[in-house]
Amino acid sequence: MxxxxxxxxxxxxxxxxxxxxxxxxxxxxxxxxxxxxxxxxFILKEAPAGAKDVGATKATAKEGDEIxxxxxxxxxxxxxxxxxxxxxxxxxxxxxxxxxxxxxxCETPWDFCCETPETLSANTAMIxxxxxxxxxxxxxxxGANGIEYLSVVVVKGKVAKxxxxxxxxxxxxxxxxxxxxxxx
Numbered sequence: 001m002x003x004x005x006x007x008x009x010x011x012x013x014x015x016x017x018x019x020x021x022x023x024x025x026x027x028x029x030x031x032x033x034x035x036x037x038x039x040x041x042f043i044l045k046e047a048p049a050g051a052k053d054v055g056a057t058k059a060t061a062k063e064g065d066e067i068x069x070x071x072x073x074x075x076x077x078x079x080x081x082x083x084x085x086x087x088x089x090x091x092x093x094x095x096x097x098x099x100x101x102x103x104x105x106c107e108t109p110w111d112f113c114c115e116t117p118e119t120l121s122a123n124t125a126m127i128x129x130x131x132x133x134x135x136x137x138x139x140x141x142x143g144a145n146g147i148e149y150l151s152v153v154v155v156k157g158k159v160a161k162x163x164x165x166x167x168x169x170x171x172x173x174x175x176x177x178x179x180x181x182x183x184x
Contacts, residue, residue, distance in 0.1 A: 074110030
């Protein structure tokens with residue numbers, strides 16, 4: 001019995017440590033949800049001035065700070081969109097999507113699995129859209145106004161939480177600067 005458990009634990013550890021590569025087949029993105037888009041007030045017609053990249057923002061931002069942050073949607077080994085929750089993660093623009101690296105066959109380049117965990121931690125942030133009471137909206141934001149994997153966005157908002165390397169921003173507006181076609 002101990003041997004069976006040890007073999008199973010080893011198998012789980014190998015799966016957990018495997019990165020992007022030809023042998024791994026990460027889950028492809030799910031279909032765009034069919035729920036209500038973000039309320040119109042959150043979609044900005046032009047980029048707010050003074051945007052800083054994710055890494056630069058994380059270096060100085062404190063809870064309660066009003067910020068303007070620019071990044072590309074991605075940066076998580078899990079899905080960067082949360083179905084039924086108006087949120088997504090963004091990564092610093094200096095991080096190249098895995099699909100831009102020659103020879104890489106990663107099926108989910110928005111997870112930046114070719115970067116170290118330390119680099120990802122220093123260069124990613126979570127964006128969420130909340131109501132007047134501070135509760136997260138129950139909208140699926142993927143697909144709304146060009147909000148898609150690897151889209152370049154400029155987000156205006158307030159730092160809601162700053163815990164260690166984690167940065168959570170309550171967005172008051174988002175501008176989609178560029179939509180990036182996903183590799184096939």
